[in-house]
Amino acid sequence: MYSDKVIDHFTNPRNVGEIENADGVGEKVSSSCGDRMKVFLKVENDIIEDVKFQTYGCGAAIASSSMMSELVIGKTLQQALDLTNDQVADALGGLPAPKLHCSNLAADALHEAIKNYQETNA
């Protein structure tokens, strides 16, 4: 059902946790299944220095969170804002159709965290 990459990220999720005094915090809840993703950012000179996440959800949701975090660490805020949910799913080698909505949280939660950072630093 899941690709090896999904299983790898689900089994050994990268960047799980919380950043104390994070520069930006965002979250997203899936209206269809109740999965929830919370993203914490550390930003330095417009670059995402660190990302941590907490996720309540299925294997696909956890793997998507992990992959999202790997994709944006070291990237500029604009590059992170350009990340799409489809790109997260593609980077995982695809997800089963009934599980695509789970990956739809990852980039959205990240974007919420960036928005929060931008609002507090405006």
Add this chain to the structure above:
Amino acid sequence: MKRIYMDNNATTAVRPEVMEAMLPFYKEHFGNPSSVHWAGRETGAALEAAREKVAKLINCAPAEVVFTSCGSEGDNLAIKGVADAYRDRGNHIITTAVEHPAVLNSCKYLEKHGFEVTYLPVDGHGMLDVSSLEAAITDKTILISVMWANNETGTLFPIEKIGAVARKHKICFHTDAVQAIGRVPVDVDAAQVDLLAISGHKIGAPKGVGALYVRKGVRLTPLVHGGHQERNRRAGTHNLPGIVGLGVACELADADLRNTAQRLSAMRDRLEQGLLAAIPESQVNGHPTMRLPNTLNISFNYIEGEAVLLFLDMQGIAASSGSACMSDLEGQSHVIDAMGVDPMMANSAIRFGLGYDNTEADVDQVLEILPNIVKKLRDMSPFYHERDAAKATANS
């Protein structure tokens, strides 16, 4: 890695004695039991021997057993068959909100064709109130369909009391006994059941065979029209190897019932108590005592069931997050939902269905592995990290 199978409510392995009994009927004894020649006669005798074994397990006459392809077919035949045959008497059916989809979707189909269906609620243990069932009866009620045991929680309904109510009001009573057969005593006479569905693959027979008990005198319109098989109640050439296997599985279930139930319930209880002790903020879904001996449905707050199942699977343990038929669909179980379980608890529900082959060592292994899985997932969960704040808010 030792593989452990604890999903016997979804399906069971074919028992060796069943397999051995079936094999000759694929090659040596292949005649059509409806044929008059020697090849048909010898398989016809095997067919009737199997019918007697099924009948003995549920205490009915062999002529009251109709062979089907599965439990779902039995449920469909009972519900649609009675609805059509008794349409002249009324159009009202009573069932419950926690039935298997084979029953619920048969009822929904009939609703589109002019029937009215009452879906009775259950309490927090998944238990049905018989007085509310009796209150739902109208002069148009022609069928009551209530499962013997719930497939997700194992909760056992008070079938004998429901049977008495149905008999009192002269209404046909169908029960989906797919999960109950071979796990608890099933006596159609004592329970005053009129129709009862059985599935072979839940009791060590192969997939693709089942049976429907139809009390003598109950009218039934067939679903499958064709030849005269099964006294015109179900056409189609018999799945003879499967039927022979079902007969042997029923015979074994009859002989083993008490011992197997005691052994499984002892293991199930140890698993349940061990998990509840090791994992705070967990709960059992289902009735504490009126429950199948093999079934444990348990929730662990703040995490999601599919993630638990994946981790269990990676360590060789097969369990389920509810009805196997529902596992590809989004949303929580209709059974747990009907019980009014908190949504987050409901989302984490895991079902263990112990079976004939499980051992104490299997229970030990789950008890060793599962608490660590829950801890790992809770460490990732935002709800778990926020629970203290949530509790404080709730208490303020």
